[in-house]
Structures are given as C-alpha cells and as structure tokens.
Amino acid sequence: MALSSCSDLGYTYGESFCLKIRVYEEQDSFTANDNWIAGAFFLGIVAGAGLVLLLAKPFLNAWEKKKRQDEEKLLGTAVKLKATKEDLIKPGKGKEITNEPREKKTGFRASRFRRKMKGLSSGKNAEQDSINKGSIDPALTRGMVDVMQQTTSNSAEVEMADQDMAAIVAMESSMEEEKEVLMLRILAMLMKVKVEKREITKNFYMNFMRKTEEDLKDLNKMIDREKEEAEEKLRNDPKWSKEAQALETEMQKLQTDSNNRLTKLQRDFKDKMRLDLLRSSGMSEKEVNNLMGQLMNEMSAVEEKLGLEQARQRRALEQRLARRRQALEFQEAEDEEVQTSIEKRVEFFDDILSSNLRDISKLEGQRDEIKSAFASDLSEINKFYAKELDRLRLEKSDVLQNQRLSSFYNLTKNQEKEKAFLVQTADKATRIQDFVKLYHDLIMKHHMEQETLCNDLDQNEVQEMYKIKQGVAKEEAAAMDKAVEKQTEKLENVANLMASEADKIIRLHKAQMADYNVRRQRERQAKMVQLQEKLKQRLLAADEAEARDQKEQEVLKQEQMDTMARVLSTNMELDDDAKKRILREHEQNMQALSNQLLRSKLRQQKSLEIKLNQRKARLTELRIQQKALKESHQNEKKDLEKKL
Numbered sequence: 176m177a178l179s180s181c182s183d184l185g186y187t188y189g190e191s192f193c194l195k196i197r198v199y200e201e202q203d204s205f206t207a208n209d210n211w212i213a214g215a216f217f218l219g220i221v222a223g224a225g226l227v228l229l230l231a232k233p234f235l236n237a238w239e240k241k242k243r244q245d246e247e248k249l250l251g252t253a254v255k256l257k258a259t260k261e262d263l264i265k266p267g268k269g270k271e272i273t274n275e276p277r278e279k280k281t282g283f284r285a286s287r288f289r290r291k292m293k294g295l296s297s298g299k300n301a302e303q304d305s306i307n308k309g310s311i312d313p314a315l316t317r318g319m320v321d322v323m324q325q326t327t328s329n330s331a332e333v334e335m336a337d338q339d340m341a342a343i344v345a346m347e348s349s350m351e352e353e354k355e356v357l358m359l360r361i362l363a364m365l366m367k368v369k370v371e372k373r374e375i376t377k378n379f380y381m382n383f384m385r386k387t388e389e390d391l392k393d394l395n396k397m398i399d400r401e402k403e404e405a406e407e408k409l410r411n412d413p414k415w416s417k418e419a420q421a422l423e424t425e426m427q428k429l430q431t432d433s434n435n436r437l438t439k440l441q442r443d444f445k446d447k448m449r450l451d452l453l454r455s456s457g458m459s460e461k462e463v464n465n466l467m468g469q470l471m472n473e474m475s476a477v478e479e480k481l482g483l484e485q486a487r488q489r490r491a492l493e494q495r496l497a498r499r500r501q502a503l504e505f506q507e508a509e510d511e512e513v514q515t516s517i518e519k520r521v522e523f524f525d526d527i528l529s530s531n532l533r534d535i536s537k538l539e540g541q542r543d544e545i546k547s548a549f550a551s552d553l554s555e556i557n558k559f560y561a562k563e564l565d566r567l568r569l570e571k572s573d574v575l576q577n578q579r580l581s582s583f584y585n586l587t588k589n590q591e592k593e594k595a596f597l598v599q600t601a602d603k604a605t606r607i608q609d610f611v612k613l614y615h616d617l618i619m620k621h622h623m624e625q626e627t628l629c630n631d632l633d634q635n636e637v638q639e640m641y642k643i644k645q646g647v648a649k650e651e652a653a654a655m656d657k658a659v660e661k662q663t664e665k666l667e668n669v670a671n672l673m674a675s676e677a678d679k680i681i682r683l684h685k686a687q688m689a690d691y692n693v694r695r696q697r698e699r700q701a702k703m704v705q706l707q708e709k710l711k712q713r714l715l716a717a718d719e720a721e722a723r724d725q726k727e728q729e730v731l732k733q734e735q736m737d738t739m740a741r742v743l744s745t746n747m748e749l750d751d752d753a754k755k756r757i758l759r760e761h762e763q764n765m766q767a768l769s770n771q772l773l774r775s776k777l778r779q780q781k782s783l784e785i786k787l788n789q790r791k792a793r794l795t796e797l798r799i800q801q802k803a804l805k806e807s808h809q810n811e812k813k814d815l816e817k818k819l
Contacts, residue, residue, distance in 0.1 A: 314338070314345035315583045315625065319499060319633040320575045323506065323640050324568065329792035331503055336784040339492055343777050346488050347434070350481050350770070353618050354474075355395075356598070357611055359388055361473045362448075364607050365466055375456050383456070387448060394440055402433045420786050427782045431775055438771060442764065445470075464756055471759040473607055478766035480615050482728075484622070485770055486721060489777060491626050493717035495633070501710045502637045508702050512695060513648065517557055520655065521550045523687040524662070527680050545665055552658045560651040567643045575636050586628055590621045659684055724776075728769045735765050 317338050325331040363384055369375045406429060409415060415422040445467070452463045525546050597617055604610040659681060666677040739761045743754045 311580070311583045311587050312345050314341035315587075315629070316576075316580060317341070318575075318579050318629065318636055319502065320572045320579075320636040320640065322499060322503065323637070324572060327792055327795050328503065328507060329788045329795055332788040333785055333792060335496060335499055336781050336788060339496060340778065340781045340785070342492060343774065343781060344430075346485065347774055349618070349622070350485065350774075351437075353615070354477060354481065355391060357477050357614060358470070358474060359384070359391070360598075360610060360614075361477075361607055362387065362470055364604065364610070365469055369458070369462075369466070374458055374462065379456060383451070390447075391444065394444060395437075398433060398437050398440070401436075402429065405429050405433075420789065423782065423785065427778060430778065434771055434775065438767065461752070464752065468756045468759055471756070471763050473611065475759065475763040475766060476608075477611060477615070478763055478770060480611075482766060482770045482773075484615070484619055485773060486725060487619075488622060488626075489773070490717065490721055493721075494714060495626075495630065497710055497713040497717070498630070499633065500713070501706050502633075504706055504709075505703070506641075508699075509644070512699070513557075513651075516691075516695070517553050517655075519691055520553060520659070520684075520688065521546065523691070524549055524659070524680075524684055527683045527687070531676065531680055531683075545662065548665065549658070549662055552661075553655055556651060556654045556658060560647050560654070564644060564647045567647065568640060571639055571643055575632075575639060579632050579636075582628060582632060583625070586624060590624070593617060594621075656685075724773065728773070732765050732769055736762060 317334075321338075322331050322334045325334055366375065366380050366384070370377050370380050406426065409422060409425055409429065415425065449463060449467050452458060452466065453460060456463065458466070525542075528542050528545065594617065597614060604613075663674070663677045663681055666672045666680060667674060672680075736758075739758060743749065743757060746754070749757070
C-alpha cells in the first residue's frame, strides 16, 4: 500500500511514555575489561614472587650440591685415570702393557690402510710431543735413556749431574711457589676473622688481598726479568765465549745472587704489608702487630715443613743417582766383557795353533797370518754390530723419550686438577693448620708420584736398552762362531793341515770358549754382588751426610736464636710484645735462610761435579784421539814396510 493512502488511526496519548525494547547485535571481537586485567596482572606478580621466595632456597641448595658433586666427580676421574695408568705398569719393571689387536687385516688394502693410519698417527704424535714438551717441567723430560746414549762414563756423569741440577732448580721453584700460595691463603684466613669481628670492612679485605697478590706477582716478574737480562748479558759477553766452565760458574753465582735478592725483597714486602695495614685498615698498631705475628708464626711452621720436604727430596735424588751409577757400572762391565771375549777368542786360537802345528819354525809365518786374519775378521764383526747397536738404541730412545713425555704430561695434568680443586675449597677451611697440612701433604704426594714415575721409567729404559744389547750380543756371538768355523778352510789351505787336524783345532777352540763363558758367568754374578754392596755403601754415605748437615743446621739455628734473645733482653726500649714479634720474625728468617743455604750447597756441589766430569770427559776424548792417531801411524808404517 502506498504511503499517500495511509490514514490516521486516531490514537492519542496524553503524555510521553517509555517503551522497552531488546535489540540483538552480532559482533566478531571481544571487549576487554581493563579493571579485571589489571587485577589479574598484579595478582600474578604477587603469586609468582611468593612462589620464587618459597622455592629459591631448595633450588640453590640443590645447585650447590650438584656443583660439589661435579667437582668431586672431576677429581675422582683424575685419580682414577692416574690409578689406571699405574695399574698398567708392572711393579718393579716399569713396563706399560698394551693390548694387541685380535684381528689383522691382510692384503693390499690392509697395507694401504696401515700406511695411511701410520701417517696420521705420526702427525698426531708429533703434535702431542710438542704439547708435552711445552707443558711439563724440563727437569722431567730427560731420563736414563739420555745417560746411556753417552759414549764415555765421564760424559754420562755429566749428563746425570745436569739432570740433578735441573731437579734442584725445579725443587727451588716448587718451594717458592708453595710458600707464596700458603702465605696468601694464611693472610686471607687471618683477615677474614678480622672481617667477622668487624675490625676491618669486607671491601678493604678484598682490595687489600687483590693488591697484595698483584704486588707479589710483580715482584717475582721483576726478579725473573733481572735474572734473564743478566744471563743474556753473560752469554753475549765475548770474554766467556770460549770458557764454558767459567761461564757456568758465573751463572751459578748469578743464581745465588738472585735467590738472595728475592729473600731480601720478600722481607721488605712483609714490612710494606704491615705499613699498609697501619695506614688504611683502621686497626690499631697492636692489632696489626698481632696479625703479622700470627702470620710469622704460621709461616715459620711452613718453612719447617719445607725444610723437611727439601731433605726428603735430596735423599731421593741421592738414591736415584746411586741406582743410576750402579746401572752404568754394570753396563761398563758388560762392554769390557765383550772386548775381553774377543781378545780371548784370538788368544785361545793362537795357543791352539801353537800347540797343534807340527813344524812351528817352518809355519811361524803362516800362523801369524792366520791369527791376524782371524783377529781382523772378529774386529770387523764387532764394528758392524756396534753400529747396529747404536742404530737400534737411537730408534728405541725416541720411543722411550716419547713415553716419558706422555707419562709425565698425564701425571702433571691430573696433579694440576687436584691442586686446583684443593685451592678452590680453601674458603671452606676453618683452621689454618688444617689447610696448611692438606696443601703441603698434597704437594709432597705430587713430588713422590713424580719420583716414583721417574724411577719406574728409568728402570724400564735400562731394561729395554739391555734387551737390545742382549739381542745384538747374541747375533754378534753367532757371527763370531761362524767366523771361527770358517778358519777350517784357511788352516787347510794356508797351513796345509788335514781336515781332521783343522776340525780338531776348531773343536778345541769351542771347548775353551765354553769354559771361558762359564767362568765369565760366575764373574758376572760376583760383579752384581759387588755392585749391590757398593750401592748400599753409597746410600749409607748419603744418610750420614744428610744427618750431618741436618745437625749442623740445627746447631747454627739454635746459636742464632740464642744470640738474638740475648740482644733483645738488653734492649730496654722495646716492650715484651715487640720483642716476641722480632724473635718470631727472626726465627722464620733463619729457617728460610737455612733452607736456602742447603739448596745453594746442593747447586754448588752439582756444579763442581759437572765441571770435574767435563774435564775428565775432555781428557778421555783426547786420549782416544791420540790412540787412534797412533794406531793409524802404526798401520801406515806396516803398509810401508810391506811395500819395501
């Protein structure tokens, strides 16, 4: 219907009214309530903070426990690795056991594979060797194999003295390092007590310890730099270019001067520590003196422990030297037996010829000719196998040196882990004496492990070299026996002997050599007994010398302490506390000086041994050259006489 046709319905309303309606609207979005969101947000923050506070302590405790377990596991692995390495070495033999492969590849592919793997392993070994040489103490890199490669007994003595000198220098470095570590730890533990008593602030404690450690490092660097510069100056001085022994003497003097300067600077460093505490710690003079007095007391006990360990290491060094000399003397006896055996072969052969040739006057020339030819053959055989022995020893020495480097590298790495773990746990120590004992016992254990490994490796090297020598000696003896049998033809051709007569001479010669070998075996056993007795005498002499030196040091120390006590008793300006502090400092200084004097005495003794044996080696070399020249002239004279 159109709008124009609409009519009014006639409804009228007297006043306005309100009509309720409901309207439905579709939408595809959410309208957020800001108040509800803000409330939920703050409620979540409060609940989360409460949950963190509730669970923080258990989680931190679990984390600390896991950290300790990891550290203990790491230490246990290091100890287990060391024990496994020791289990692979037979007691008393020092030989490492390796697993042989069960199956071996054959054919061209296998050989090509082995060549490839050999090249890879050789490159890896070369890289490992370079790491080892730069990672362990030089005193541990040389052993008995280096001694046995020397051509004369005097040069071997020089090599042993050089190795002993390196061990003494390493001992000095180890003692100084241990003393510095313990001094810093003792000082830190003493100052922590002051922090707990609120006598000093924690901030001052941390800054003072950091500065003290840095100053101590700078002091050591300065001493090392001065020593290196002085050594370089001596080496570049033309005056010492041709005087090796005089240069070595000057080097030893320089080492002594450097040690004396280090001792003086360490005393000055302690005085500086005391002044710094007085100036900036806030403690009174009495409190500072008490702190330094406690430090001196503990360091005096440390010096005493170091003195005992120094005497023990000296004893171990003397024992090693005695065993090494015994091995060298046995080797020299074996070499003399070889030369004597050759001479006896020629002597027996000549005696048999003299008693069995029918017309001596007629066959005198032939006998001399046969004897000379026989001696020449034996000499050539001896020279050939001597070169073969040198070649095999040189090859084996490379293998043994790599084994030594690898063994000490692994041992040193494990020991560093143990030391680092102990230092990390130092903050948990409550008593100074307990930590000092733990640390010193650990360092002493490390020294003993190194000594044991060195002795095992020395013994293994001697045994391996002896095996090579025994193998070559058997081959040489077999070659000489063949040379004796070949004399049958010469006897028949030159001396016109019948085959039966020639065979008789060879049989007699073999019988005499068999008797001689039996006598030689008895003499060898007697020689071993003699060497064992000599070893006991050397060890006894070392014990007596050690006891004598120890007694002298104790008497000297007591005299110095009595003298200082008398001097202090007459001084009226000092109170009792100052006198006690001075006496404690003097006691520590005397113990440190006593240890240093013993080390200096050891170095001087080894230096004299090196010089003496160098001179003896030079004289031996000159005698050998003169003997060779004389033999050359005699041979030339004989050749000239034959031509004439």
